[in-house]
Amino acid sequence: MTFSFSPTRAGFLAGRSALAMAVLTALSGCAALAPAPQAVAPGVDVPAAWTQAADLALASASNSVPAAQPGAAAVAPSTAHSASVATAPQPTPLAQWWLRLGDPVLADLVTQALQANTDVRQAQAALRQARAQADVQGAALQPSLDASGSAQRRRASGSTGNSFQAGLDASWEPDLFGRLQSGVDASVADARAAAASLAGAQVSLAAEVALNYITLRSQQERLAIAQRNLASQQETLQLTDWRVQAGLATSLVLEQARANTQQTAAQIPQLQAALAQSRHSLAVLTGQAPGALDALLASERPVPQPPPDLALAIPAETLRQRPDVRVAEERIAAALSRLAQADAARYPSFRLGGSVGLSALTLGALTNGASVAAALLGSVSVPLLDGGAARAQVRVQEATLEQARTHYEATVLTALQEVEDALVALRGDRERLLRLQEAAQAAGNAALLAQHRYRSGLIDFQSLLETQRTLLSTQDGVASTAASVAADHVRLYKALGGGWSPL
Template identity: 45%
Template structure:
């Protein structure tokens, strides 16, 4: 094709590159997503707190150390980083479609005459070529838009994995400390029951009471002893889980966790802000929004296949019988090609409809993620308030049970009450102790769940990106 027809073709086609096929992405409003102006449960809707490092609020250095270690060493987080890197490379590949493809070649050969007239000779050649697909209707640009949104979604997916791992580490740490507390209570009760059994046996030998007292004392002691292996197994499970969550072998933290520490206690309340602020903080919601943007852009990618495709290119080449004469003669070629699908059995239009359905599904998934996020926050708020109330009531129950057990112990030793009364008082004390410890742990785990529901544990002012060091 001569240069003049090519120039005429480009003068008509290139202005069309300002057009993008498919719909432009439109952010959805709070009303479209069903976001209310406030929560349906009592909540502190003052300005939301900075929850980037919420685990520091528990004032437990060991907890802080484990969470920080999990941020860098956890294998689920590492896998999320690799997926983020893959998404970045997909974006690089999509951007490459906006640029021309350039190639070069060189060759050398020798022709050796075996028989007959003629002679031998050498041949050398060098050449280059370039081709470019003109993005007439914005299909490639929509592809870059989709890849960019998918890359951002992968960044938010990484953040979602990160905050989930941090919360899981904190929860298992709290449960490990709860198991240590329960073990301490069981062993303290066992020591008291050993003393009670000895007193009961003395009183039986003295003929002051029947052997029923001694048998009841033995039964109570055996029940306490039987509970210890179960608590120890639970403790081992929590510590093993902490090891794996921090990228280590299951037993790696047993020595570090061996020294008992109290159950962590966090702040009494958390300012959660309004629902819209919570949704901006949650990475899963932001990932769902980016997935919707990517799905919308893919409609344009499919629609662009309905329109003509224009390719232009050219090549330069030279050759000669000697290297010194390689550039004596240079030839070039310029070409342009425009193609339009006439009939494909409805395949391309079906692809457009499929991408439109995918975008609709992405919107529904986005809305579902929003509503589930609000549900998580409200449930965590209620669970925290309930755990705090249980902790207050169990504190009262523990104080009353402790006074009752002290009094019953004194009266039994003095012969003023029977062993059944003492046994009931001791059982009530152990139950109240364990109930108070469980309520404290429930309060801590509910607070952790609230921090997770609020999307705490990452910098929500940035979009996570892959780096060359990842």
């Protein structure tokens, strides 16, 4: 129901009394309304250290968040902007981890991608939209003022007349129960979530650029390995052909040599195609058309390798600096505010308004001698019978809050798993690389010895063929695993939340 009055000067005091009575009546009607249940922010038990980091070099930044005490730590999202700011980490070397790889071409590509990539630009537009929406919600707390004007010319019984009017209308809704402020808080939390989503897009983009770049350099190295082995096998094929012509070998040996050479040659077009696709991917990631980076990436460079002093943040710090965890945290804050907003909607709302109007027969008379009409309006609206819609809306927001809490817990657990998985992969690939490097050195020695002995007729072609295949396989394995080690570092930096500057 709605109570309103429009007092004249004679009835102003009576109208004010009527408004007071209406407010008292509305407040008394709120006594039966039960307050909405309070939501509790979730807490997730987080280990004090990573279980897979025992044999990795740890280098904590001097300006990082203090380490947690031994035992389990509880990480719970903040539900207010001030709390979020208080726990925000300071910038660490993880913010630009790609510089640790020591490759200027990669650094330039990441910088260009962060500026021109379409996903990042979409996230930036979403952030601007969320901030503008917060401004729209904040405007509801302020009084509004509208100006109007009109001009009229009328004819009646052979006579004509003009009339001009100008007026101001003002209104304001006092936010006694916090409904409007809760809407503002929810929009602000959405804006912070959009900012964290932008950071998440930057983290993913930097990692994707680095992974594609590492793949490209690995493909270049593998292509060079295949071409070197092909040249060696072609020499062997020529030597075998001469031996067959001299009657020192059979045609079977010649066909085996030719088959081995063609198998190696068949790998080259495949590697070249994959190499071109990697260049295309990097061009698109940097906001350019495929082929734009062909000249820049044509020259061969080694696979970038990070230094051994790994900058590994502790679990609690990692969760605070990961953008996806911060997004989930802000979603809880927004859900809490919308729950409070739905609860406040069950209480009375008040509105004050007024208008001043000027009326005159000529335009010039509006500023001197115009008739003045003024009105003041106060109203209160109390929800009495709505079929349970208000209470149902509260339950809707409670369910939304529970979803946000569950999503936060899932995000935290996923973050912990990603770091642990990256550490496991890094340790395994490091060990595998050491073994493959030893195998490749031995295979190179064996191939050289086999080549000399075959030329001297001391071994058969089958032994030479086996050593050539082993050499190609081990060298290709070294190149691939070295790229995997570099990629493991990239995935670890991403899992730790690196790639953006925390606010």
